[in-house]
Amino acid sequence: MLYRLVESGSKPQIRIQAESKELKNAPTFNTVAQIKGTEKPEEYVVLSAHFDSWDGGTGATDNGTGTIVMMEAMRILKKMYPNPKRTIIAGHWGSEEQGLNGSRAFVADHPEIVKNIQAVFNQDNGTGRVVNISGQGFLHAYDYLGRWLSAAPREITSGIETNFPGFPGGGGSDHASFVAAGAPAFMLSSLNWSYGTYTWHTNRDTYDKIVFDDVRSNAILVAILAYKASEDPATANRERIVLPVDSRTGEQRTWPEQREPTRKGGLD
Ligand SMILES: [Zn+2]
DSSP: OOHHHTTTTOOOOOOOOOOOOOOOOOOOOOEEEEOSSSSEEEEEEEEEEEOOOOOSOOOOIIIIIHHHHHHHHHHHHHHHHHSSSSEEEEEEESSSTTSSHHHHHHHHHHHHHHTTEEEEEESSSOOSSEEEEOTTTTTHHHHHHHHHHHSOHHHTTTOOOOEEOOOOHHHHSSSHHHTTOOOOOOEEEOOOOOOIIIIISSTTOOOGGGGGGHHHHHHHHHHHHHHHHHHHHSOOOOOBOOOOOOOOTOOOOOOOOOOOOOOTTTTO
């Protein structure tokens, strides 16, 4: 409104009264829940979404909707599939916004889990329906992801474009922490609903922007993917693509490296 007032020739005056308090360092944490597997309890399907947010708004679409999707998928699974073949974990990571710290710490602290991950499904770009899934550079992802996806009803998957083998994500969200460690981890990318230009990291990221019909569709999708990944008689293949040459540098690209989390807010 101020912008428009100035643009139309008015000379608005504003008075700002701001108060703040220095609260020192606050600890962050991961919130992890699991449904124990019955046949292969040492193998894992991970439902992933970061639980922290940016300041300004309440973080409804970054990443309230991602965590709602994973919690609702867990509720469905617990009710309809209480004895999964593999262990299903819901990982709600802290301090994603400061550099994937929660998920990187989980990966660093639990190599025994990471080496036995069947699949990670991560969601973190707004309220929209999932419309894109990349194979993240795992050569055989087309096979198992394709099979798992084909089990979902058409009205859930008809808008989803897959991209195989895709490129390994080096950052941006928590799947990258797992991809770097070689675990098959996938970003469930959403229809944007003006996420990037409107709600993302702004004071407009509030509850009223949630499109519950899309969130519902995503919860159904994740529950089905988790079910299929858990039931699959085969272990998901981890073979990586040979990365192409970087056209700018002329050098062959390399798989993203596993990075240590910042554990003490940059004070360590
Ligand atoms: Zn986010």
